[in-house]
Amino acid sequence: MTQPTPRPLARSLDPLPGESLAGFLLRLSYRMGVTPHRLAMLCGLTCRSDSIPQEQLRGLSPEVAGQLASVAHLSMPEVQALTLQELTKTYPPLARLRTGRAADIGSTPFINWATNPDSRYCPACLRGDGSPVQRAFGGAWQRCWYLPITFACTQHSCLLESTCPHCAQPLSGRVVRRYSLVRTPHVSGLHPSQCRNPAPGPPPKPRTRATPCGAWLDAPGNAATPLPPPDLQCVLDLQHDLNLWLAPGRLHGAAEEAGPQTYFADLITTARLITLSWPMGATFLPSTTLMDLVDEYATPYVHNPARRGVQIQRSAPRGTAQTSALLLASATILGDRDLVPLRERIEPLTREVHRRSASIGDKLLKDSHASATLLRATAPRIYGFQKRSTSRASSKS
Ligand SMILES: [Zn+2]
Ligand SMILES: [Zn+2]
Known part of the structure; x- marks a missing residue:
């Protein structure tokens, strides 16, 4: 028996141009006041307890895409645009990954320069364009920031950052041996521009959740540009x-x-x-x-x-x-x-x-x-x- 599709959410957000699936989940869960994991469950993006599988960034199955579209009030083209699928036409390392061996797909999506394991980011892009919706929920986490060949923001004339200025860790979705779209997905209340890496310090006690770093990634002047x-x-x-x-x-x-x-x-x-x-x-x-x-x-x-x-x-x-x-x-x-x-x-x-x-x-x-x-x-x-x-x-x- 197939599961009934969850009801559409009472409200949603329009995806921003170039936004990644992870970024959309962060903004919408923050707006709804729920954890990213809870939202991902409703949208059919995870059935795991600890993570939201990152490989979905490269493309969604028709069933999952349909559920996300109906729950979050999106059109199918809007859903597709949250993933890297369209870029397989112009960036062949992604296309080869999708048709590669199962082992490549599951464990090493970073093979052959296809994707980065974590998202780079531009602080100014995360600050948004000053519109009411971006002032409230931040700018877009861009899907291209996962590609190794994207190293700079031409709009803000800067190199992208690849680590958090406070915990110095990459913005990695790694959870034990899996990669998740969002780190610490069970924490709610963090703004999409805050670091979700576990806070520096001793590891949490058993059966307690890690406290996130929480540093603001969109603060201006965090890092000195290393290039003249x-x-x-x-x-x-x-x-x-x-x-x-x-x-x-x-x-x-x-x-x-x-x-x-x-x-x-x-x-x-x-x-x-x-x-x-x-x-x-x-x-x-x-x-x-x-x-x-x-x-x-x-x-x-x-x-x-x-x-x-x-x-x-x-x-x-x-x-x-x-x-x-x-x-x-x-x-x-x-x-x-x-x-x-x-x-x-x-x-x-x-x-x-x-x-x-x-x-x-x-x-x-x-x-x-x-x-x-x-x-x-x-x-x-x-x-x-x-x-x-x-x-x-x-x-x-
Ligand atoms: Zn930028
Ligand atoms: Zn951090």
């Missing part, structure tokens, strides 16, 4: 470009011919080549600040061969400054992806990765889903051609 203004402008320009690649409308017209499906695969593959051949790619960064950021991230892989295999599979940088520096180098190397200049830039990196470990280099490119152009630019058999073209060039001089 010229570097910040470079990475903001990059974020602006990446947002265009991510926009659903990008799939139409000329951009389709240019291969939007492969842009992010090329960007991530090149980021891995930079990491595994570091510091060879340092020359593609405009400042020592940015070089130092990639250095912090790449050095453990360079000095620990056992970790190089791990790098092929996952491990986007957690910090937004490191991510921005690594992707800036990657995007600079890719340029407009014309084969000949691309090969000139990327061939030394490929060669160095193969020199350090031929098997890792082969596996990285084989599993990359990169464009035919990038694969040609990095193919080992190109070396002979490179040598011939180099000798032709030198014989002319």
Whole structure:
């Protein structure tokens, strides 16, 4: 016998543009004065006692989507827009995750740069736009803040934050070994912009609930921006470009011919080549600040061969400054992806990765889903051609 669908709530909220499912739950539960867990139960989003499964951020089953729509007075397109589902068209790592092995879906949604385990955030976005509804319940927690390639807010010209300024923990939904859409989901009364991580200090006594940190994440001037203004402008320009690649409308017209499906695969593959051949790619960064950021991230892989295999599979940088520096180098190397200049830039990196470990280099490119152009630019058999073209060039001089 099927369960009767719960009655629609007496009142709801309109989703904000770009809002995530977690953000919507936080705002609506705060408005209703119930716990996020209670609201998630009513909306069919959980039957677990301790968590609200985070994988639902990537897409909802038709039954759950229908129940959420009817209980919270939403249209089906509004429900879909709370998840990352639409972005699978423009951000292929998400699409591969959805069709990947069951083990990948359940335990490691962070494989291959698909998602972050926690949400980054922009304090100014969380403060809202000053409208009555946003003054009362805060701005949107954006769904894009879960993507490793989203490291900055172009509206407020800042890097995103990835930890709470008070407890210094990531805004992670991790509950024991599961990931939940919301941390401490049984606590009510916290504003959506307050940290829900367990408060720092000794762990709670058995059978008592953790007290949340409660710090305000939307306070201005919480963190000093770690990038000097010229570097910040470079990475903001990059974020602006990446947002265009991510926009659903990008799939139409000329951009389709240019291969939007492969842009992010090329960007991530090149980021891995930079990491595994570091510091060879340092020359593609405009400042020592940015070089130092990639250095912090790449050095453990360079000095620990056992970790190089791990790098092929996952491990986007957690910090937004490191991510921005690594992707800036990657995007600079890719340029407009014309084969000949691309090969000139990327061939030394490929060669160095193969020199350090031929098997890792082969596996990285084989599993990359990169464009035919990038694969040609990095193919080992190109070396002979490179040598011939180099000798032709030198014989002319
Ligand atoms: Zn912002
Ligand atoms: Zn905190």
